Amino acid sequence: MKHAVFAEFLGTSFLLVAVVGSGIMAETLAGGNIALALLANAIATGCMLYCIITLFGAISGAHFNPIVTLAFLLRGDLPITRAGAFIAAQIIGAIAGVILTHAMFDQTLFQLSQTPRSGGPLWVSEIFASFGLLLIIFGGLAQNSKAIAAMVALYITGAYWFTASTSFANPAVSIARALSDSFAGIYPAHVPMFILCQLIGMVLALWGVRAIFGRASSG
Numbered sequence: 001m002k003h004a005v006f007a008e009f010l011g012t013s014f015l016l017v018a019v020v021g022s023g024i025m026a027e028t029l030a031g032g033n034i035a036l037a038l039l040a041n042a043i044a045t046g047c048m049l050y051c052i053i054t055l056f057g058a059i060s061g062a063h064f065n066p067i068v069t070l071a072f073l074l075r076g077d078l079p080i081t082r083a084g085a086f087i088a089a090q091i092i093g094a095i096a097g098v099i100l101t102h103a104m105f106d107q108t109l110f111q112l113s114q115t116p117r118s119g120g121p122l123w124v125s126e127i128f129a130s131f132g133l134l135l136i137i138f139g140g141l142a143q144n145s146k147a148i149a150a151m152v153a154l155y156i157t158g159a160y161w162f163t164a165s166t167s168f169a170n171p172a173v174s175i176a177r178a179l180s181d182s183f184a185g186i187y188p189a190h191v192p193m194f195i196l197c198q199l200i201g202m203v204l205a206l207w208g209v210r211a212i213f214g215r216a217s218s219g
Contacts, residue, residue, distance in 0.1 A: 004060035005085045009093035011052040012064045016097030016176050017104075018048030023183035024105050037183060038160060046157030053149035062149075065170040066090055067202040071134055074206060087172075094176035102180065113178050113185025117165065123197045125165035130201025132159065133169045135208060142213040171195045 022044030026037035053062040063069045069086045072078040078086075102109045136155050140148035159167030168174050168186070174195055178188040186194065 001082055001085065004082070005089045007056040007060040008063060008086045009089040009096075011056045011060070011062060012090045012093035012172055013097035013100065014052050015045070015048055015064055016094045016173065017101050018044050019173065020098050020101045020177065020180050020182060020184045021104065024101070024107070027183040038166065041184065042157045042160035042166075045160070046153040049156055050149050050153035053152060057149065060086070064090060064172075065133075066172055067130055067170065067198050068134065068137060070199075071138070071202055071206055090172040091175060094172040095179060098176045098180050107182075111179060111181040111185075113181045113187055115181070115185040115187055116190065117186045118190045118193065122165040123193060125163035126168060126194050126197035127201040127204070129159050129163045129165065129167040129169040130198040131205045131208070132201075133167075134202055134205035138205070138209040139213060165194070168194055169198060169201070171198055174198070 019041070023037070023041045026040035030037040030040070052064065056062045061072070063072070063086055066087045069078065069083050069090070073080060073083040099109050102111065133152070133155060136151050137148060140151050156167060156169070159169070168177070171194075174186060174191050177184050177186050178191050
């Protein structure tokens with residue numbers, strides 16, 4: 001199990017390097033053009049997702065997301081001890097990725113974001129984004145497991161643009177992004193509601209996946 005747990009740690013670290021690092025670089029180079037910065041941020045995140053899912057999928061399942069791990073646990077596809085280890089590795093890995101990114105861009109290593117992300121539209125967005133992500137994952141398992149890396153990467157790249165929240169859809173990412181006062185940040189006090197909405201999206205997705213795909217979506 002140690003190889004799988006380390007894969008979850010490393011993969012989630014790489015994901016946050018992509019999210020926060022590309023946000024810092026984009027904000028620096030875009031000259032105040034928020035749309036261009038968001039586009040760069042989305043593309044870099046999607047590219048990294050495709051790489052880490054392809055690289056680590058056969059080792060850990062490439063969850064990199066507590067709601068994905070929790071969904072597998074609730075479906076009976078993952079033992080509780082492995083799920084707990086995965087979630088811990090994802091959160092620690094995400095925070096490590098943010099700290100590493102700050103080091104690479106010569107920023108203060110430990111920060112708290114001042115970027116507000118709150119309100120009904122963002123909360124609905126997080127429910128939908130999380131629902132869609134899990135539908136893609138479990139639907140992919142049912143229909144074409146080899147396409148999951150591309151499907152998830154494309155979904156998240158697009159969801160940056162078609163959700164008001166820019167699609168966090170990941171509690172570990174939400175926690176870690178609160179520790180970066182950068183383009184990708186989120187004010188720490190707004191994180192709990194994001195995570196609650198992500199969990200709601202997960203529950204709705206589990207119902208939807210069973211209704212559409214049944215047990216054909218088991219991993």
